[in-house]
Amino acid sequence: MYVKICGLREPGHVATAVEAGADAIGFVLTRSSRRVTPARARELASAVPPHVLTVAVFAGEPTEEVRAATLESGVRAVQLHGEHPHADFTALKDLGVTLVRAGAASTDLRCGALDEDLLIVDAPRPGSGEPWDWAAVRGRPEGRWMLAGGLTPSNVAEAITAARPWGVDVSSGVEVAPGEKDSGLIRDFVTAARAG
Numbered sequence: 471m472y473v474k475i476c477g478l479r480e481p482g483h484v485a486t487a488v489e490a491g492a493d494a495i496g497f498v499l500t501r502s503s504r505r506v507t508p509a510r511a512r513e514l515a516s517a518v519p520p521h522v523l524t525v526a527v528f529a530g531e532p533t534e535e536v537r538a539a540t541l542e543s544g545v546r547a548v549q550l551h552g553e554h555p556h557a558d559f560t561a562l563k564d565l566g567v568t569l570v571r572a573g574a575a576s577t578d579l580r581c582g583a584l585d586e587d588l589l590i591v592d593a594p595r596p597g598s599g600e601p602w603d604w605a606a607v608r609g610r611p612e613g614r615w616m617l618a619g620g621l622t623p624s625n626v627a628e629a630i631t632a633a634r635p636w637g638v639d640v641s642s643g644v645e646v647a648p649g650e651k652d653s654g655l656i657r658d659f660v661t662a663a664r665a666g
């Protein structure tokens with residue numbers, strides 16, 4: 471089970487996620503209580519070993535802004551939320567980073583439909599911590615796809631059973647307050663996801 475921990479802002483939480491065995495770590499570069507600057511994302515990403523994917527998260531920014539922020543942060547993957555045309559993914563190909571498309575269950579559920587490398591199937595309001603009907607997508611997404619939206623250490627096993635994803639992605643569920651991660655919850659989430 472591939473595990474991504476998103477919305478990290480502090481070096482201690484980055485270290486915890488790496489030690490706990492996360493496969494990917496996300497930095498939010500869009501409007502959010504978890505937002506960090508590209509410079510801060512670079513600082514945080516510099517402590518992440520190469521086997522862990524560093525991801526910059528965007529939601530609706532123009533491609534040129536995404537490109538500039540990605541280069542400045544030095545991350546190895548870009549995650550785009552929202553209604554992006556195929557051309558936006560094509561325009562980012564030359565960056566040589568992993569492209570991640572994120573959308574709700576109503577979007578095209580074939581990973582690679584827009585030339586992305588990974589797909590995230592998320593709640594209607596990304597980053598809200600709101601659970602949704604995970605079972606509704608069971609058997610529908612194709613390829614390498616992660617389930618997100620309202621996952622926590624307590625419910626991730628149930629969500630995996632319901633939706634049968636390739637991976638899982640969490641932000642709110644490992645926080646004690648909006649934007650405030652908790653090391654214990656990060657560890658618990660990775661353990662529960664792997665056991666699920």
Ligand SMILES: O=C(O)c1ccccc1N[C@@H]1O[C@H](COP(=O)(O)O)[C@@H](O)[C@H]1O
Nearest residue numbers: 476502596597599618619620640641642
């Ligand atoms: O985490 C955010 O603040 C965020 C803001 C805008 C777009 C995406 C965001 N995060 C993504 O949302 C899900 C996690 O949601 P949840 O908080 O666990 O319910 C995940 O894909 C994050 O990368």
